[in-house]
Amino acid sequence: MSAIIFPIHFLLQLFTVSFFAGSVLVFALFKVFLPFKAMQGPINKILDWCESYYGVASVFWINVFNQPVWDYQLKGEPSKDNWYLLTSNHISYLDIILILNWSYYHIPAPKFFIKKELLFMPLVGQACWALDMPFMQRYSRKKIAQNPALKNKDIETTRKHCEKYKFKPTTVINFVEGTRFTKQKLAKKPSEFQNVLPPKAGGIAFTLASMGELFTHTIDVTLQYPDNPGHVMMDMLKGKLKRIVIHVELIPIDEALIGDYYNDEHFKAQFQQHLNVHWLKKDKTIGEMLTPQN
DSSP, X not given: OHHHHHHHHHHHHHHHHHHHHHHHHHHHHXXXXXXXXXHHHHHHXXXXXXXXXXXXXXXXXXXXXHOOEEEEEEESOOOTTSEEEEEEOOOOTHHHHHHXXXXXXXXXXXXXXXXXXXXXXXXXXXXXXXXXXXXXXXXXXHHHHHOGGGGGHHHHXXXXXXXXXXXXXXXXXXXXXXXXXXXXXXXXXXXXXXXXXXXXXXXXXXXXXXXXTTEEEEEEEEEEOTTOOSOHHHHHHTTOOOEEEXXXXXXXXXXXXXXXXXXXXXXXXXXXXXXXXXXXXXXXXXXXXXXXXX
């Protein structure tokens, strides 16, 4: 059956992402050629709608071909009129689809921190650029040692985009692990974690320092696909996705977590400790999700 479902579902998902990415690029051109303040607001709303509704359309096809069991929990009352910092664990590209789908109903259209390599992904990369998402360049330790100035490149990118996001309610999204979780990656980074990769604190700390006065809450998202431990996207396209877990919690901003992460060593250590404690709780929660139910 999966041999039949896969090509049909794949083509429908491909059409969906191409349609919405293409729509973003078309309306982005209107934004360029109609640079009047009265036009910018309505066009931005259309761009945000295209971004979030892509998630809704994609999830529609996921439900048609998979009929998964949804384990959804929400603690708090999100609003489209507020600014949020959303953090999440990261397993699959499907995570992005689910967050976009959820954001359409609950929060302002999200802005993801994206690897610069994705800029060259046909349509999708250009659409993310048109949506004013920050592209982050990763450098090896060797390159940074050769040119220490590279260490601050991502900080400058974050600063630049955070300034733009202050003018309308926005959700800034950071996958704290910096990459998708796999057992192979975990094995290369020995740590106290079992189901997540060690968190990276710098991006979150700087975003809080830049926009902390606007954020009412952080949104903590825990995603899991307990019955599909392999390649989640392939299972989904084949109609084999069985269960989706998405737990969302709104956490009020703690002013003690807003500070100078890069120049205050005491604050840096305090922030990292806070994030590690939180990530250990998430690790334990995911472990419980992955424990077979009797």
